[in-house]
Amino acid sequence: MKRIVEYILISGSLVLLGIFLWWHYQLGQTRYFDVDEFAHLSWTYQMLSGRKPYLDFLFFFPPGFHVFLSPLFVLGGGVTPILAGRMMAFIVFVLLVGATMLLFWLMRRSWVAILAGVFLSFLPLPFDKFLEIRPDSLATLFAMGGMVFQILGMQDLALKGLTFLGKKVNPYQFLAGFFYALSLLILPKVLPQVGVAVAVEVLRWFMQKRKTPALLHLVFGLSAPLFLFGLWALTLGNLDQVIYSLTNLPVEANKISQTFIMLPDLFFYPNTIFYGQSGWSTGLLVNHAIWIIAIFVAAYRLVAPFLTGSKETAWSELLIAATFFTHVFFYVQIVPLKHTQYLIPIAVFVAFYAADAVDMLWRKTRDALNGVFLTMFFLGSVGLWRVFVAVNSPKLIWTNTDTIKQLTAIFESIPTSEYILDLTGQTIYYRHPYKACCIPFGQAAPFLTRPLPSLSTALENSQTKYVFEGGLKRTNTLLPQDQAYISVHY
Template sequence: MVRFFDPDETANANWAYLISQGLLPYRDFFYYYTPLFHWLFAPFFLLPEGPYLIIIFRIIAWSIYVALMYTLYKIVYTISQDRLTALLSCFIFIVFPMTFDKVIEIRPDILMTSLFFIGVYALYTAKKVQSQQFFISGLCIAVSCLVFMKMIFAFPALLYLLLWNFSIKHASVWIQKQIVPFCFGFFIPFVLFMLYLYSHSILYLALDDIVRGSIITNMSSGIYFSLLDALRPWPIVYLSKGGITLPWIVQIGIWIFGFLGIPIVILRNRRFGLFIVLFVLFAILFLFIFRRPFVQYFIPLSIIVSVSGAYMLVWCFRFFHHMCMEKLTPLFFIKATIFYIPPITLISLLLTSYFMQYRERAVPTNGEQLEVLRLVHEHIPKNETVVDLAGSYLYRTSGFLYHVASYATYIDVFDPKAETLTQSLERNQTKYVVLDQKAYIFWTPKPDDIQFIFTHYLPSPWFKIYTPGVKFVCNRGSCIQYNLHNQPAFDYPSDSFSLHIKGNYIFTTEPKGQIVRFNGIQMADGEEKEFLPASYRLTLFSPVRSFILQFSK
């Protein structure tokens, strides 16, 4: 609960806020998902505003994670009839280094995965004539897809489970008792969602954003997917530092044990084993569609690897137990080394790896974000727009339609041409921008946009919040405009500047008590006046060393 909030978490929470305020996805803000996940959180915004809400959302995400653990246990226990294998599957998934962070973040992936495997459990355990269970399975899987479309890769494996009981002799019963209830449950959520879109006249916009928007945002990144990149020693432990670490080594061990365990699952339970084979094959193929190997894409696959890895470990344990019945010979010790020491070592390493990562995450790192939250609620009116380039969660409407961290990689691809961030700031008269130098590793703004913000916004009295304004440093009547980093914005002196946001501006000088004219309008130090968007020429009447003209609340 104290770990830094990922920009995806803040984006998901902000989309839920926008929906709670009556804004429609696809029409009022750029959105290439389906809104089921965000509908889940939207009612919480009826509560008083405050930083505590995002903590509640993390608790909800953790609760969904616990539900997934229980579902995983039930599935593995059902197929193996072995409590040790079921518990070990959950244990491996809990400590899985690759997805350690992502499973408890505010993102739709974990809810999507939970609903899908609930549907798989209902389908696997359904008797041939239990129509209601097939209906529940179809319903859960459909809702899973509507939460997030990324589970479509598992449909071939799902179809295999559905066809398992098919026989020509009983085809009519199979269709009536299994296929029809499953399809009925599957199509109900999609029909209801289409009716929702149609009733709000956003059906075309939704289909365009979900299909075309998803393709554009994915394919325009210029980065091609690589399994080697996905499995490289990325910063598993230290979020800002990579390199080979124990958790990375443990992760590679889990993948190896997981793939070695697939044949064992097939031998023990052919139906579920072949389901795993299809699931893994299509999951890997699906990953190649995405040019960026984001870790959360591996959550469904890591569950399957945890199951097959548990089968492999249990098989090794029991093989050694069987060998214990033999006499103590040199061959016995060789076998023990091969089959006993590796799994025991891996489990010890799993625990060590888990506590290494937990120790880092237990250090509070979201205090600055929570402070920005508090300041936003206290000082920014609800009717104002905000642009957040820091990943600090905001309960405000964005001043930019395409408010996504990677917007610069795809915004120029849209036809008709999309509005730039600079144009949005001017059109919406956005008075508040949240910035954080560290956040540039997440955001990829266009150079012109970030230059505009640096030049036309200045630090406000509130932490990480910037407001419109200009600063000039003068020497013997010659002035140079400075940016928000207190560095020259241009390499040459200037006696003019432009304001783009209407509002009251306060004028301050160094030394105190100086006077400057803007387009003939005289302003004294400490004076406040209304300015309109326009170009202004300044005239100095006294030895001013510097002055600031900044938006006043």
């Protein structure tokens, strides 16, 4: 009977996961585009066109995500790379769901690992950001891959038959470092997670009576991709500008947060865009309940191994819980502009610990009360599905159809040999008359220690005929003198 109940629970969980993922796919193909998506596609195309990032155009990301996007432009021109980018975002999300489930399986060896994927697919916040073409999900995926390998290394599972100089080899710590480094080269926002990973390994090394080379392997894995990136940066010809672009420039640009204040609880209040309904809706309440439960379970898991003296999983539990709370701390206290994409790595751990709460309940009821648990599971699954549909059904009418039509018309009517001052990145294929594009650079300009060149001079020298501001009316974000120039000449 117990085995039959478990099969039913597994089947039900897989069905629910499949439904949620289908909705992710469907919405990802039709939902309106966030302006950041076009910026990343535009920067990618500029690199493919031979322009040097950091030098030829304003750029403050490592190039990892844009290398990842490059194959999209092999598929064709026009809007094809844009739609394919959404498909790629869906594939990345499915892999992230898989990584979350794998992490749970490594820690708990339970069918409830499927529910970790279910919760991640369900969470209204930050559901929409998983649909978009942005580096956050991919960086989190590689960081979670690093965590999985690090925990495998902690479990000291040598690969069968793999030897070096006659000794069994455990490659997991090297692979952990390698994946962590790749995540940094996609998006430096994962640095807190990498920092926790290294700190835990350092602590573990100090506590070991018989020292192992795990820490050294982790550092080697981290160093290899970063060293190659450093060599590539040298080939650009201006290392100082590269370093400035990746360090000081983001800090300076984010000083606009002094004007546009975003509190950490901003998106946890009623919001029809995220929760599908106005007021304190069921979607909002269930989202908050999952987050709160996850925080309490994470706090318990952080201290439980040390209270019970369980050394077997103590370091793994410390790694996961400390990473979760570090991400939360950085979001609340450090991150200046608290956009919802910053919640992506936090959401992964919310899903993990929400599933952990279910697993605790399952372990207490599976012997004598599995029928009760099965009933609760059925009711909970139906309830979760109904809330999910209520949250996401309104989003089906918020489509990208008008944007696709507009861009298709532009691509068909304006030769790509023309210059366009593109303030959003949507025109992608056209020549750029100015060093900066695709972002509201006028808002950040007063804070930059390396000032941007004259916009009016650049437009005159290139004889630019077109300015694309998009639906956001981005010309309003330019410096006053630039707004005045454009209003007169365009």
